[in-house]
Amino acid sequence: xxELKGVNxxxxxxxxxxxxxxxxxxxxxxxIIGANGAGxxxxxxxxxxxxxxxxxxxxxxxxxxSSLPPVKIVSLGISQVPEGRQLFTHLxxxxxxxxxxxxxxxxxxxxxxxxxxxxxxxARYGYVLETGSVVIEGPAxxxxxxxxxxxxxxxETMMTHAExxx
Numbered sequence: 001x002x003e004l005k006g007v008n009x010x011x012x013x014x015x016x017x018x019x020x021x022x023x024x025x026x027x028x029x030x031x032i033i034g035a036n037g038a039g040x041x042x043x044x045x046x047x048x049x050x051x052x053x054x055x056x057x058x059x060x061x062x063x064x065x066s067s068l069p070p071v072k073i074v075s076l077g078i079s080q081v082p083e084g085r086q087l088f089t090h091l092x093x094x095x096x097x098x099x100x101x102x103x104x105x106x107x108x109x110x111x112x113x114x115x116x117x118x119x120x121x122x123a124r125y126g127y128v129l130e131t132g133s134v135v136i137e138g139p140a141x142x143x144x145x146x147x148x149x150x151x152x153x154x155x156e157t158m159m160t161h162a163e164x165x166x
Contacts, residue, residue: 007056016042049073
């Protein structure tokens, strides 16, 4: 379970979150909707540890995470997938995913281990394996690789929040 109690966050003197409280039970899917500037991104960044809240608490599965560094929060099973596509257009679909997995999550694993994990995910979620050898070019990148998903599965996360998904 993820729980926020009285979370306040600022950018300088500007308050972006004011006394936010939210409980998300394990296994739930939640959508946060609001106008530009309403604090959606700040909320996600606070949960991920990308900005520190000034007060309040953020707990995940009973562990206080509001003061933890982002890398520790990811290791607990929480990931944030930022807005936009961040792909290496000169690499294949498979290599894009391998690069992300190796860099973020599997620095102590071999390429073969990372590749096996990726192929299991591709099979599980219905991605076409043959796209692995295709080089990503232009608008086709959106059809071949969804980086908003790969962050989550390569990290074996329990909770993922995506900003402006797909």
